[in-house]
Amino acid sequence: MSEKAKKIELRHSLLKKRTQMSVTEWREKSDRICTHLQVSPLFTQAKTILLYFSFRQEADLSPLFANSHYRWGFPRCLGKNMFWHSLETQNSSSLQVGTYGIIEPNPDNQVIQPCEVDLILVPSVACDSQCFRLGYGGGYYDRMLSLPEWNLKPTIGIVFEFAYLPELPIQGWDKPLQNVCTENGIKPKI
Ligand SMILES: Nc1nc2c(c(=O)[nH]1)N(C=O)[C@@H](CNc1ccc(C(=O)N[C@@H](CCC(=O)O)C(=O)O)cc1)CN2
């Protein structure tokens, strides 16, 4: 089987497993992930952090946004690129539903430039012990993290432990992240 076909099959089975989690289990594991993040030096030493609105039962990091000590950035998809915005108000009029049905900031919100970013929390379908990541297949983070202005930014892949695997199928453009966080803790790249 090709690496591409292996990715498609794995993505399908892991997304199925993730959406079969009960809401209670999802909430508990998401909260544990938030707790591990909140005590990590990578996190506490950051000022501007990129993250996401949970989609298809991804770990929900919304308890983190409540902390106004940090500046939070959320992605907006435009074509094959992501743009990052902070939300000045918690007002729902600053949000819209984007291309894939994911909530995103509307373009009027303040743009966050790469040089301002200290940490990226990367939503993942799976990660492996070398910090390679499987996403939804759009290539958004692969493209972004391959650019020189993003290349050296600290990254933490976010997955539940059941999707932290020994080895993912990888293709030429896949670049490892620097860390992975599951409900059991933060694991740096080996
Ligand atoms: N919460 C969250 N927001 C995010 C991401 C994410 O992973 N999580 N993204 C991270 O990239 C971007 C959105 N990327 C996405 C890419 C593809 C699909 C999607 O539905 N793909 C189709 C198959 C596409 C294909 O194989 O060509 C599908 O799964 O049915 C969804 C989101 C930006 N925002």
Ligand SMILES: Nc1ncnc2c1ncn2[C@@H]1O[C@H](COP(=O)(O)OP(=O)(O)OP(=O)(O)O)[C@@H](O)[C@H]1O
């Ligand atoms: N650095 C890059 N430059 C150009 N195209 C890229 C790059 N990285 C990935 N792609 C394209 O993106 C597509 C999707 O890649 P892949 O299946 O690895 O996505 P993914 O990491 O699962 O998705 P996502 O990052 O959106 O969650 C591939 O077909 C590939 O051609």
